[in-house]
Amino acid sequence: MKVINTDKIKKAIYDAILEINCILSSDVSTCINEGLRVEESDIGRDILEKILENNAIAKSKRIPICQDTGMVVIFAEIGQYVSIEGDSITKVINDAVREAYRDGYFRKSVVSDPIERINTGDNTPAVIYYDIKEGSDIKIQLTAKGFGSENMSALKMLKPSDGIEGVIEFVKDTVYNAGPNACPPMFVGVGIGGTMDKCAQLSKKALLRDMDSANEKLIYSQLESQLMELLNKAGIGPMGLGGTTTVLGVNIETYPTHIAGLPVAVNICCHVNRHKTIVIKGE
Amino acid sequence: MKETSINLPLNDDIIKELKAGDKVLLNGIVYTGRDAAHKRMIEDLKTKGQLPVDLKGQTIYYVGPCPAKPGDVIGSAGPTTSGRMDKYAPVLLDLGLKGMIGKGKRDHKVIQAMMTNKAVYFGAIGGAGALLKESIKSCEVIAYEDLGPEAIMKLVVEDFPVTVIIDSKGNNLYETEYLKYQKK
Numbered sequence: 001m002k003v004i005n006t007d008k009i010k011k012a013i014y015d016a017i018l019e020i021n022c023i024l025s026s027d028v029s030t031c032i033n034e035g036l037r038v039e040e041s042d043i044g045r046d047i048l049e050k051i052l053e054n055n056a057i058a059k060s061k062r063i064p065i066c067q068d069t070g071m072v073v074i075f076a077e078i079g080q081y082v083s084i085e086g087d088s089i090t091k092v093i094n095d096a097v098r099e100a101y102r103d104g105y106f107r108k109s110v111v112s113d114p115i116e117r118i119n120t121g122d123n124t125p126a127v128i129y130y131d132i133k134e135g136s137d138i139k140i141q142l143t144a145k146g147f148g149s150e151n152m153s154a155l156k157m158l159k160p161s162d163g164i165e166g167v168i169e170f171v172k173d174t175v176y177n178a179g180p181n182a183c184p185p186m187f188v189g190v191g192i193g194g195t196m197d198k199c200a201q202l203s204k205k206a207l208l209r210d211m212d213s214a215n216e217k218l219i220y221s222q223l224e225s226q227l228m229e230l231l232n233k234a235g236i237g238p239m240g241l242g243g244t245t246t247v248l249g250v251n252i253e254t255y256p257t258h259i260a261g262l263p264v265a266v267n268i269c270c271h272v273n274r275h276k277t278i279v280i281k282g283e
Numbered sequence: 284m285k286e287t288s289i290n291l292p293l294n295d296d297i298i299k300e301l302k303a304g305d306k307v308l309l310n311g312i313v314y315t316g317r318d319a320a321h322k323r324m325i326e327d328l329k330t331k332g333q334l335p336v337d338l339k340g341q342t343i344y345y346v347g348p349c350p351a352k353p354g355d356v357i358g359s360a361g362p363t364t365s366g367r368m369d370k371y372a373p374v375l376l377d378l379g380l381k382g383m384i385g386k387g388k389r390d391h392k393v394i395q396a397m398m399t400n401k402a403v404y405f406g407a408i409g410g411a412g413a414l415l416k417e418s419i420k421s422c423e424v425i426a427y428e429d430l431g432p433e434a435i436m437k438l439v440v441e442d443f444p445v446t447v448i449i450d451s452k453g454n455n456l457y458e459t460e461y462l463k464y465q466k467k
Contacts, residue, residue, distance in 0.1 A: 235465030242460030
């Protein structure tokens with residue numbers, strides 16, 4: 001049995017949160033630069049250049065790329081041959097969030113109750129999904145998800161007869177509806193299959209995969225490219241002021257589903273797609 | 284495109300000249316306000332008959348900034364989605380609010396109230412909070428301090444870059460520009 005102490009988990013998450021809020025990962029930067037290269041509108045190119053300038057300022061001054069420093073979402077896959085020692089893992093994750101948001105001078109954007117709406121003052125709690133996997137390490141994927149784009153996300157229980165055309169139509173409707181509200185150009189995470197809750201989770205997980213990567217299954221990597229091309233015909237463009245760069249990347253994740261269903265979830269993310277994957281090895 | 288520099292507060296003469304699509308650099312005072320502050324302002328109007336700050340002729344910036352690092356006046360401060368304030372905006376426009384800065388669509392009631400009251404809606408670049416912060420020269424909390432990032436703050440801005448999205452005639456860039464690049 002390999003051992004991982006929770007101090008190590010806490011430190012890794014603390015460092016990652018401080019990093020992703022100020023420095024975009026290279027896959028996301030690559031997508032923005034590519035957007036600038038192909039954008040046909042002068043206003044659109046001007047906005048993309050300002051976005052790149054913004055990201056450079058954030059990186060050099062170590063200040064947040066966007067004032068909405070998000071709600072932390074964590075997918076933790078724990079190897080079944082690992083023994084976790086130290087404190088409660090959920091507690092240390094939230095401790096890491098609290099300390100990183102304090103030390104990074106990040107905005108605290110979480111309210112304790114959806115109706116009562118009192119700010120918790122420390123950006124906790126995080127949304128945490130635990131999973132058990134083979135192996136003797138812990139894989140943590142995390143994001144600090146902004147809500148301008150989260151609010152434009154949607155889920156629909158399609159019929160099996162709606163097929164791939166139905167999926168395309170729903171993704172298109174969701175992105176068109178998001179329009180200027182979601183801070184385009186945007187990233188699109190699509191979850192297909194599973195149950196209602198599972199496909200929502202997959203759509204979030206899709207945004208945490210490298211945005212310049214492709215689904216391993218051919219029909220889905222082709223669908224990713226097809227959707228990218230289709231969505232960029234919308235004309236919405238950077239900030240909704242017209243252009244050919246509405247979407248910077250589309251990632252799809254899937255899961256087996258029931259004979260009666262075809263659940264689809266579309267998780268929209270603005271151009272500030274903050275994500276990181278960490279692997280902590282057992283010792 | 285040329286950027287015009289204008290001094291705040293806005294007045295009807297300035298507003299008359301502002302057309303959807305104009306790039307503008309704002310100079311002067313803007314007040315921050317987002318979801319929680321708007322909700323409380325409308326409650327205050329009902330219960331106390333007044334707002335904590337006179338918004339007549341003023342401009343609201345829909346923003347909840349990050350805390351300032353030591354030595355800075357404010358943290359990153361880009362626009363939030365304006366549509367969430369649509370429920371409250373017509374009341375404030377009727378009270379004389381002249382400018383709103385945010386991002387994203389407005390509903391027809393807000394646009395109607397803008398046309399009736401001669402007001403303008405500016406868009407700033409969403410997700411560019413680090414860049415926009417550079418145009419903010421001072422920041423002072425003036426009401427609802429308990430709301431933290433959602434408190435009402437008085438900001439002094441210099442050459443704060445925005446685009447006129449919806450002008451006082453109701454011309455709306457979000458309705459016109461995407462059509463130019465939409466492909467079949």
